[in-house]
Amino acid sequence: MTGVASVAMSDLAGRRAVVTGAAGGIGRACAARLAAAGATVVAVDRDADALAKLTAELDVRPVVADLADLDAVDTLDLDVDIVVNNAGLQHVAPVEEFPPERFSYLLRVMLEAPFRIVRRALPHMYGRGWGRVVTISSVHGLVASPYKAAYVAAKHGVEGLSKVVALEGAEHGVTSNCVSPSYVNTPLVAGQVAAQAEQLGIGEDRVVDEVMLGPAAVKRLIEPAEVAEAVAFLCGDAASAITGSSLRLDGGWTAR
Template identity: 75%
Template sequence: MSAGDLSGRRALVTGAASGIGRACAVRLVEEGAAVVAVDQDADGLAELAKTVDVEQSVVDLSQLNDVDRLDLAVDIVVNNAGLQHVAPIQEFPPDRFSYILRVMLEAPFRIVRGALGHMYAGGWGRVVNISSVHGMVASPYKAAYVAAKHGLEGLSKVIALEGADHGVTSNCVNPAYVRTPLVENQIASQAKAHGITEDEVIERIMLERAALKRLIEPDEVASFVAYLCSDAASSITGSSMRMDGGWTAH
């Protein structure tokens, strides 16, 4: 899938220093867009900038006042930044719960809120929210992540309804486990906790509910994001696009 020519478009991608965000930033640059790469990892952004020409913006998305200071004169927003914390609800630190919701739900709201004026004025815009299979189903011990992703799903649909008359689409992409640093860290910790190999964690725990027994690659998600930014996808809005390897087909 190709987004065609996005030259003349300006895109903002959060969590762009690694994983899905990095792949999206690279792909959108390849499609001709000018990309603002946002992350708190300054070194990771510098490494990205050695690969493709991006505008680097070092921001901690949990600091909402800093989010409000972003340059949001953009045509495309890819809300991707995220993190995980695994614990039973009664042991889940309330501060960590709040932190995750700030990064994964409040920051996307503020970014889109700030960007819509530019999109509406130009009569064109694309909001792509990197959700998760956990935006559609739940797993135990991931209260904050699941809550944030479910909230992002609802926010995305409201953006779609409000933006429809202004040429703005809004969609979620819902992958299962993607081969990213976030997931690789979970693999290592799960292997240690269960006393099994990392390959066994992938097969027996992460991919147990999926029909396709492999991790998704970041470039696959980036290709889907690029398609949703294209004119060919102009009628797709308010949707949740599953890339879950058949996880939710049961």
């Protein structure tokens, strides 16, 4: 079998990976998938209890850190071969009511922290002549939706950051790509339903059917494991010529 399924159990043996937001959702699926491929996984999350549950189930190395604290980000051990920038959060409000401090918080977690992580990981990757940077972006890194000013701005920003890293890292054997899913079956997405229903003045069932799945050709939520398979593929040798790209995993959400 070819494609993402070609990343076998031993393909990433000897590689060290860091995954942010690793205690749940997409991050947990990525940590599990990279560990299954043989990588040593450093799982970063601010939720110590959730990390403890993760380490009880997976052979990963837990690190408790809040990515909104940029000084704490700068203390992380980033001598790694693979970076998966995944941590994220959402806030739904019209621009004129969007709290500026909340806007700044989302950008710290989803744009500034990824920049600082990659900045400090690249020297190790350059020294080894091999590296993979994968950023979990979103369809909202490619198109916009109302009421999500900070999330859309952050995701557009990391798409650009990823391309710059791709251009600078190519001569050192480092690739940099985004995976851009539509709505994924995670607690983050579940938490948006009520907020969007309130903003739009419609029922929660209509939010799922019309807002989240309305633009998609495939009428279902994406599963975290599907995103993790795409990440694993981009980390493997079969993807060594893929860089500066944004892999749309959106069921046709952006095809119209």
